[in-house]
Amino acid sequence: MSSSAVIETSPLVPEAHARRIVDPRSYGQHALLHESFSWLRKHQPLGKVVLDDYAPFWLVTKHADIQEISRQNDKFHNGDLSTILIAKGVDENIRRMTGGSPHMVRNLVNMDPPEHMKYRMLTQSWFSPNSVRRYEEKLRGIARGFVDRMVAGGERCDFVRDVALHYPLHVLMEILGVPEKDEPLMLKLTQELFGARDPDMGRSAAEMEDPAKAVKVLQQVLADFGNYFNGITEARRREPRDDVATVIANATIDGAPIKPFEAASYYVILATAGHDTTSASTAGAIWELCNNPEQLAKVQADPSLIAGLVDEAIRWTTPVKHFMRSAVVDYELRGSSIKAGDWLMLSYYSGNFDEEVYPDPYSFRVDRTSNRHLAFGFGAHACLGQHMAKLEMRVLLEELLPRIASLELDGTPKTGQSPLVSGPKTLPIRCRFK
Template sequence: MAAPALDGSTLIDPASYARIGYPHTDWSTLRRSAPIERFQPEGWPPFWAITRHADIVSISKRPDAFLNVDGINFDRNPEARGQAPVQMRTIIEMDPPDHRKYRAVASKFFTPRSLGAWDPIVEEMARKLVDGLGREGECDFVTEIASMHPLKIICRILGAPEEDEAFVLRLTNEIFGREDEEFRRPGTATPEESVMQAAMEFYQYFQKILADRRERPREDLVSLFANARVDGEPMNEIATMGYCLVMFIAGHETTRGAISGGMKALLDHPAELAKWQADPSLGKTAIEEILRYVTPVNTMARTVARDVTIGGRQLSEGDRLVMFYASANRDEAVFDDPDAFRVDRNPNPHLAFGIGEHFCLGAHLARKTSGAIFGELVPRLELVEAAAPAERVPSNLVPGLKHLPIRYRLRPGR
C-alpha cells in the first residue's frame, strides 16, 4: 500500500490537538490506505500508527507480543522516563504475569455489584454540583462541572478528605497538564521540574494517608491498597503508591473529557439533545455514544516484544506502536455513518475503554459518573449555548477540553 502524504505530526503533536483537535480526516485516509503505517515526525521518535478497529482489537488481545512496560504514553523524550524523583509502578505499565496479580488487588472493588453502593452518593454529588449552577447564567463547564465531579468522586472513593480536594486538583493538573503553561508551578524553570515537584508532594501526601489506613483501615480504596497482599506478601511501596496515582492518571482527566466532550457534542447537535430530553430511557445508549464520539483517551502505546507481522507489515522487536482509539471509533467497517452523533446508536462496540488485558478497570465507575451528571442535567436544560469558543488541552493522550464556556437556563431540580 502506498504511504499517504502525511508526516504523522497531526497524529502525535500535542500542540496540534490544541490547535485543530482530533485529526479525523487524516485517520480516515490512513484507515483506507495505510492502516498500519510507520511515521517519524520531526523531533519525535518513530512509531507505527494503528488506526483500524480490528487491528487494535487483535493487538490488545496479545499482551505477550505487545508490551506496556515501556509506558503507554508516547513521549517526545522517552529517555526522560525513569528520571522521576519518586518511582511508582502502576498496573497500566505492567505485563503478564505480574499485571494480573496486581490488577486483582482492585478488580473486585470496581465491579458493578460492588460499586452499586455508590449510586446514591454519586447521584447526590451530581445533583449538588448542578444545583450550584443556579437557575441561569454563564460558566466554564469544564472547571465547574466536568472536572469537579469525577475529582470529588475519586477523592471520596480513595478516602481523601473533602477539604483536600482543591489541593489534589492542583496536583493532578500540575502532573498531567505538563504541556500546559497554565499549570506550571510558580518558580519552576521547566515542565519537568514542575512535574517532579508535584509528584513529590503527591507522594508525601499519600504516604501520610496510607500510614493512617494501616493503623485504622476504613471502607475506602486507600485502605485496600495499604493492606493489600500480592503473592502472599504485603504489596510493596512502589506498587502501592502507583495504585494511588493511577486512580488520578486513569480516572480524572478521562472522565472529565467524557463529560465536557459530551456537553460539547450536545451543544453541536441540539436535535440529539431534544431526542434525549423527549425520551430519558435513552440515557444508556447516549452515554455510550458520547464515549464513542468523544473518545477521551485517544491513544495507548505499546512496545513490540519480538519481530511480528500484522496486516502485512513487518514490525521489529523494540518498535513502538500507537493505537488510536478515536480512529477505531470512527471506523466505517464497524460503525454505520461513523461521523454522526446519535444518542440512540445501538449496537455500539466502541473501544473508548480499550479491550483485552488492560481493559479499563474504572469503566463502570466512569459510566456511572458521567451518567449521573447527564441524568441530572439533560432533563433540566431549558437552554444551553456556547458563550465563547472552547479550548483544548495540548495532549495526544487525553486531548480533552480545557475550557467550555456556556450560557444556560435550568429547570428547578426534583
C-alpha cells in the same frame, strides 16, 4: 528507546500527518486530527512514523487492529517501552533517572503478565459493575448538588469550571478516602501530570520542551503525589476504613506487604486516570448536546437513551487519545512485518471514528445501537474504572437533563492540548432551566 529502526521497507506515514499526530497543539483542533486519521485509515491503516525527535513507531489507526493487538498482551507488552508517546530525549532522561526503566511509576498500566493480574486483582472487585452500583445513590446526591448550584448560578456558566472538573474529582476522592479540603491539590497535580505541555495547565510548559528539565518537572509532580499518598497509606494501616485506599495500603503481593513505591503508584493511577478523563467526556456530552439540539430533545423525551448518550460522548471525546505497546515477537499485520522490540501507538481516537465500524462516524447520535468504542482500551488492560465512569456520567445527566429548557454555547470552547489525555478545558454555555 530501543525500538528497532529498520524503516527502509516500511510504509512511512507522510511527514505532515506524522508531525500533526505528535504535536500537542493538534489536540486542540479536532478537525485537523480527524482529517489526518481519516486519510490514514483509508490509505495507510498501519504506517511507520519516523521523526527526528521520536523513536520510530507504528501508528495503528483501525479499530480491528487495535483490538487484535490489545487482546494479545503476551505478544504486545506494556512494560518494555514507554506506554505513552514521549520524545527520545525525555525517554533517555527517564532511564537515566530510574536506572534503565522507561517508567517513572510502577502501576497497572506499565505491568505485564503475570505481575499485572496480581496487582489488578487487588481492586478489581471494587470496580466491578455490581460493586459500583452500590454508590449510585451517593453519586446521585453529589450530582444533584452540582445541578442545584448550576441552577442557582443563573443561565450562564462555564460547564467545565463549574461542574465537569470537580464532580468526577469529588467522586474519586470519596472512593479513595481523600478529604475534601485536599481536592484542589489533587486537581492541580493531575493537570500538571496530564497537561504538562499545555501552557494553561502544566507546572512549567516552557521547561517541558527541554527533555532534561521536563523529566525533573514530572518527577517533582510525582514526588508531590507520592508524599501525599504515603501519608494516606500510614493512616489506613493504623485505622482501616471502607475505602479503596484501605485496600491498597493493606494489600499483599506474593505474601508480602505491598511496597511503598508500588502503593503510591497505585494511588496515582486511580487518582489521575479517573479524573481528567471523566471530566472530558462529561463536558463532551454537554458540548455535543449544544451542537445537536435534536439529540437533546430525543434524550429528554426518552431518558432510557441516556446510557447511549454516555457511550456516544465517551466515543466522541475519546479522552485518552492513545496508549503505546511494544512487540515481544515478530508479527504480521496488514501485510507489514512488525519486529520484536518495535514500538506501536494504538490510536483510540482514530479507531473510534473508523468508518468500517461506525456508519456516519462524524455524527453524534445518542441512539447508536452497538457502540463498541475503544475509549476504555480493550483486553487485559481495559479501563478498571469504566463502570464507575459511566455510572457517574449517567447519574449526572439523569439529574441535569430533565431540568433543561434550552441549551446553547455561549462562546467558543477551548480544548486541552495533550496527545495523551485531552478534552474541553472551557465550555461556556447558556442554559435556561424549567
